[in-house]
Amino acid sequence: MGRRASITRGTHPLISIPHLSRSRSRLRHQTPQQLRPTSPPPPPPPIHSPAAASLHKRFVDAVAHLGIKNAVPKTIMQLMSVDGLTRENVASHLQKYRLYLKRMQGLSSGGGGGSDPATDRLFASSPVPAHFLHPNRVPSSDHFMPSFVPIATLQQQQQMAAVAAAAAAAATTGQFGSPPANGKFDQSFLARQTQQQQTLQRMSTPSLHSPVGNYIEDLESANANGGRTVLTLFPTRDD
DNA sequence: TGGGGAATAT
DNA sequence: AATATTCCCC
Numbered sequence: 664m665g666r667r668a669s670i671t672r673g674t675h676p677l678i679s680i681p682h683l684s685r686s687r688s689r690l691r692h693q694t695p696q697q698l699r700p701t702s703p704p705p706p707p708p709p710i711h712s713p714a715a716a717s718l719h720k721r722f723v724d725a726v727a728h729l730g731i732k733n734a735v736p737k738t739i740m741q742l743m744s745v746d747g748l749t750r751e752n753v754a755s756h757l758q759k760y761r762l763y764l765k766r767m768q769g770l771s772s773g774g775g776g777g778s779d780p781a782t783d784r785l786f787a788s789s790p791v792p793a794h795f796l797h798p799n800r801v802p803s804s805d806h807f808m809p810s811f812v813p814i815a816t817l818q819q820q821q822q823m824a825a826v827a828a829a830a831a832a833a834a835t836t837g838q839f840g841s842p843p844a845n846g847k848f849d850q851s852f853l854a855r856q857t858q859q860q861q862t863l864q865r866m867s868t869p870s871l872h873s874p875v876g877n878y879i880e881d882l883e884s885a886n887a888n889g890g891r892t893v894l895t896l897f898p899t900r901d902d
Numbered sequence: 903t904g905g906g907g908a909a910t911a912t
Numbered sequence: 913a914a915t916a917t918t919c920c921c922c
Contacts, residue, residue: 735906736905736906737904737905737906750905750906751916751917752915752916754906754907755914757906758909759913759914759915761907785913
């Protein structure tokens with residue numbers, strides 16, 4: 664009640680922002696080519712992307728490594744390093760994710776409500792770090808490992824910002840799996856795996872410190888489900 | 903001004 | 913249901 668005082672949806676500002684809503688809708692008009700003489704191959708509807716769950720996993724990993732405290736859309740987005748991902752995408756998903764976490768907490772004492780399998784399926788695909796539900800508690804030996812590991816090769820300060828954020832998170836609370844107490848955070852992750860991003864990365868300026876090492880995608884999922892966990896996630900907008 | 907966060911719209 | 917957009921406040 665605090666916020667949301669004004670009437671719901673008044674009218675948008677005049678300057679209509681040219682919001683490029685190229686989420687996942689294309690397939691509208693086809694090129695005037697001679698095409699399908701005898702084969703009307705229905706375009707495989709990209710309904711479910713296998714990357715959906717992967718993206719969510721990435722999301723959870725980022726949040727886990729940053730810590731709830733520093734897990735803000737911008738930082739998460741940067742850590743995920745998904746080329747097409749926008750802050751809004753993450754923010755939207757984060758909102759939903761928080762709701763999920765809250766629901767889980769309430770579930771412990773709520774008793775009643777259940778988790779709709781249909782809904783939780785997505786979030787259930789990825790194990791939620793214990794610290795998420797217990798901000799008070801510090802994971803003593805609970806080291807959370809990211810599913811996607813650092814790949815290095817960064818160049819922009821964005822990456823650095825992410826690393827800094829992770830370090831800050833660990834340094835500040837020291838509750839997440841990046842205890843600088845021994846030296847520095849274990850390792851941040853920086854990866855790219857999206858479809859075809861040609862955002863080539865030149866590893867220039869090798870000087871200075873490189874808080875990240877070169878790693879390749881490694882571990883994987885420790886999914887507690889033995890079935891299909893792929894469901895939905897924010898769109899993978901690629902340009 | 904930018905960005906986080908929730909409400910609301912699609 | 914999930915994602916996008918808008919609103920509000922810091």
